[in-house]
Amino acid sequence: MTTYRVRWLTWQVVVGAPDRQGLALARRTWAVGSPGAPGVREFLARSLRPRGVSLAVQQGASVPGALASSGLPTDTSCLAVDVRDDRRRAVLLVPDGESGEPVAVVKVDRAPCIEDRAVREQRVLGLLPPGPVTPRPLGAGQAGPVRWSAETVVRGRPLGQVLSGSGVPAREVLGQLADWLGEVAVRTAATVDWAGIGHGDEVVALRGPATGLRPLLRGLTGVPSVLTHGDLASGHNVLVDGGGRPAVLDWETAREHGLPLLDLLPLLCSSLARNRVGGDLHREAAHVVDLATGRAPDSAWLLEQVARYARRLAIPRDEVGPLALLAWGHQASMRMVRDELLTAAGLPVTPWTSLGELVLDAWWQGVGRNWPQLSATAS
Secondary structure, eight states, rough: OOOEEEETTEEESSSSSOOTOOOOOOOHHHHHOOTEEETTTHHHHHHOOTSSOOEEOOOOOOOOOHHTTTOOOOTOOOEEEEOOOOEEEEEEEETTTTTTOOOEEEEEEEESSSOHHHHHHHHHHHHHHOTTTSOOEEEEETTTEEEEEEEEOOEEEEEHHHHHHTTOOHHHHHHHHHHHHHHHHHHHBBBOOOOOSSSEEEEEEEEOOGGHHHHHHOOOSSBBBBBEEOOOOOTTEEEOTTTOOEEEEEOTOOOOEEEEETTHHHHHHHHHHHHHHOOHHHHHHHHHHHTTTOTTTHHHHHHHHHHHHHTTTOOHHHHHHHHHHHHHHHHHHHHHHHHHHHHHTTOOOOOOOHHHHHHHHHHHTTTTTHHHHHHHOOO
């Protein structure tokens, strides 16, 4: 058992590291009873596999005022269910004895003093266009070397799960995301001298074969920087509520001066490919190229979404192709970036190939630098 003490809260972690099944498993645990109910920990230990979700019990006397203002009384005890990854620990605070609905998400860096993700995410959340399903920042703080941040809970189902359901109009949900990402880009657009960009990851992550795309980055002209999330292609960070409204979560690694299309293009292409031919990454990668070259049922819709996004930002037509390659270069590099972080944390790395890596190679061969089909749509 590991205990985390964060000024106002003590979390006793009962089961090991979490994974992406955490949210579904957490819903099962909330109905078991209060944190002090007999058998709760034993139930979790039996029900969850070793790398499943963790249970935590609040032992502090109160919670911060910012969280209390979100509807959580300062004297409320909470069941906290751990649902995030190996680098950050996040818990849903669930009032003891209430409806079982979470009221806040609190995140703590598991590797203290490496990166101030807490402050960054609070700042980025404040930049996002307001909306009924947009997380609202609730504050951040630090206890010794441990940083924490909090935000309101967004309810919904993962995008992939929603799109795989029968009768769900994929274009309708993705169209809302495209409109919203366009609004984010317009609100955060800034002038940048791309020729002076260095070799770091501040704008885009480029690893392996994708490092050869860096001259494209430095050659951009007339292209603004925009706020980018950087990890939307998988759909894991997108929830869709009961009304079909999407929300984007987990902005702690966002880039405030990122590249246009970095989020929009991989998200739309990957989601449409999974929706049509999901289950085999090679087929999905081939379908992405079909989408971009006008050979898929959703091609015209995709090309119009990308062209409209480019028009909103007044991106020169001949720069959209390089931006698309850079977007896929970033996606192809995400697996290597993740492996670097796991290695630095002393955690095992499992060899695998991502969809982004397959698409980058196929895109370069089948679409190329100029993306002529998109240029025809934009004209």
